Amino acid sequence: SFQAGFPRLAAMEKNHGSISKGLKAARKARQISNPEGGRSSGQLWSFNQGLGTLIEALAEKLGKSNIRQFKATNLIHNKELSKWTVEGSNGESESYDLAILSCPAFSQASILKNLDAMLADKIATIPYNSLAVVVMGFRSGDVPIPLEGFGYLTPSSENRAILGVQWCSSIYRGRAPAGAVLLRAMCGGASRPEMVDLDDDSIAKIVYRELQASMQIQAPPYFLKVVRWKNAIPQYMVNHLEKVKEIEESLAKHPGLYLTGNAYKGISINDCVENAENLAVQIARWWSRSRETSS
Numbered sequence: 001s002f003q004a005g006f007p008r009l010a011a012m013e014k015n016h017g018s019i020s021k022g023l024k025a026a027r028k029a030r031q032i033s034n035p036e037g038g039r040s041s042g043q044l045w046s047f048n049q050g051l052g053t054l055i056e057a058l059a060e061k062l063g064k065s066n067i068r069q070f071k072a073t074n075l076i077h078n079k080e081l082s083k084w085t086v087e088g089s090n091g092e093s094e095s096y097d098l099a100i101l102s103c104p105a106f107s108q109a110s111i112l113k114n115l116d117a118m119l120a121d122k123i124a125t126i127p128y129n130s131l132a133v134v135v136m137g138f139r140s141g142d143v144p145i146p147l148e149g150f151g152y153l154t155p156s157s158e159n160r161a162i163l164g165v166q167w168c169s170s171i172y173r174g175r176a177p178a179g180a181v182l183l184r185a186m187c188g189g190a191s192r193p194e195m196v197d198l199d200d201d202s203i204a205k206i207v208y209r210e211l212q213a214s215m216q217i218q219a220p221p222y223f224l225k226v227v228r229w230k231n232a233i234p235q236y237m238v239n240h241l242e243k244v245k246e247i248e249e250s251l252a253k254h255p256g257l258y259l260t261g262n263a264y265k266g267i268s269i270n271d272c273v274e275n276a277e278n279l280a281v282q283i284a285r286w287w288s289r290s291r292e293t294s295s
C-alpha cells in the first residue's frame with residue numbers, strides 16, 4: 001500500500017495534487033527555511049560510525065541501568081494492579097506500568113498470542129522479506145563512470161538480481177579510503193528471495209556481473225562483505241492500512257499496550273522515528289489523564 005509505505009509522498013500528493021508538485025513545494029520550503037543549504041530531510045543520512053550510533057545515544061540517554069536485555073516471549077496484563085509483565089525466554093520476568101512492543105510484527109504476534117490470540121493472528125499476517133546486502137570496495141580507476149548521485153534502483157519489471165545500488169562513498173563521508181569507492185548492492189526482497197540464501201561467492205559473482213553491465217566496472221572488488229538481513233522488511237500489501245486500523249481497534253481493549261515499529265506506518269528510519277515520537281506524545285497524554293483519574 002503506497003499510503004502506508006510512503007506516507008510522506010502520499011501526503012505530498014494529497015496536499016499538492018501530485019508528488020512532483022509536492023516535491024517542488026518541499027524544496028521551496030527548504031530553501032526558505034535553510035537558505036545556506038545543508039542536509040535536507042529527504043536526503044540519505046547516517047552517522048560516521050554507522051546507525052548503531054543512534055541506538056547507543058538512546059541507551060546513554062535512558063541510562064544503561066534502566067535497560068533490560070532479553071528476548072521477550074510473553075506478555076501478561078494484571079488488571080487489578082494495572083501492571084504489564086514481560087516474560088523472557090530464559091525465565092526473566094519484569095513488570096511495568098505500560099508495554100510498548102516495537103519488535104517486528106511476527107515477534108509481536110508471538111509475544112501477544114496468550115494475551116489476545118485474535119490480535120496476534122492479525123499482526124502475524126503482515127509478511128516480511130529478507131535482503132542480502134553486498135558491500136564492495138573498488139579502486140576508483142576501475143570505475144569509469146562518475147559516481148555523482150546516490151546510486152540507482154532497478155525497475156521491478158526487469159526482475160534483476162540487484163534491487164538497487166547505493167554509491168556509499170558518494171553519499172556519506174569517510175566510507176572509503178582515498179582512491180577507492182564503496183558500493184552497496186541490495187539483493188533479494190519479494191521479487192528475488194532466493195538470492196539471500198546463496199553462498200557469499202555465488203552472490204558476489206552475480207552482483208559483480210550486474211555492476212560490470214550497469215557501471216562498466218573494469219576489475220573485481222578488492223573488498224567484499226555480504227550481510228544477510230532475514231525477515232527485515234515488512235511488506236505492505238494492498239489492504240495494509242485496513243489491517244492496521246483493525247489492529248488499532250483491537251488494541252483499544254488493552255489500555256496501556258502500544259505497538260509501533262516498521263510493521264505499521266512507514267518503513268524508513270525517518271518514519272519509524274516520527275511514529276515513535278507521535279506515540280510518545282500519545283502515551284504522555286494517556287499517562288497524565290490516567291494519573292488525574294486515579295488521584
Ligand SMILES: Cc1cc2nc3c(=O)[nH]c(=O)nc-3n(C[C@H](O)[C@H](O)[C@H](O)COP(=O)(O)OP(=O)(O)OC[C@H]3O[C@@H](n4cnc5c(N)ncnc54)[C@H](O)[C@@H]3O)c2cc1C
Binds near residue numbers: 102261262267270
Ligand atoms: C538492509 C536494509 C537497509 C535499509 N536501508 C535503509 C535506508 O537506507 N534508509 C531508511 O530509512 N531505512 C532503511 N531500512 C529500513 C529501516 O532500517 C528499518 O525499517 C528500521 O530500522 C526498522 O526499525 P524498527 O525499530 O521498526 O525495527 P528494528 O530496527 O528491526 O528493531 C527491532 C528490534 O526488536 C528486537 N526484537 C525482536 N524480537 C524481539 C523479542 N522477542 N524480544 C525483544 N526484542 C526483540 C530486535 O532485536 C531489534 O533490535 C533498511 C533496512 C534494511 C534491512
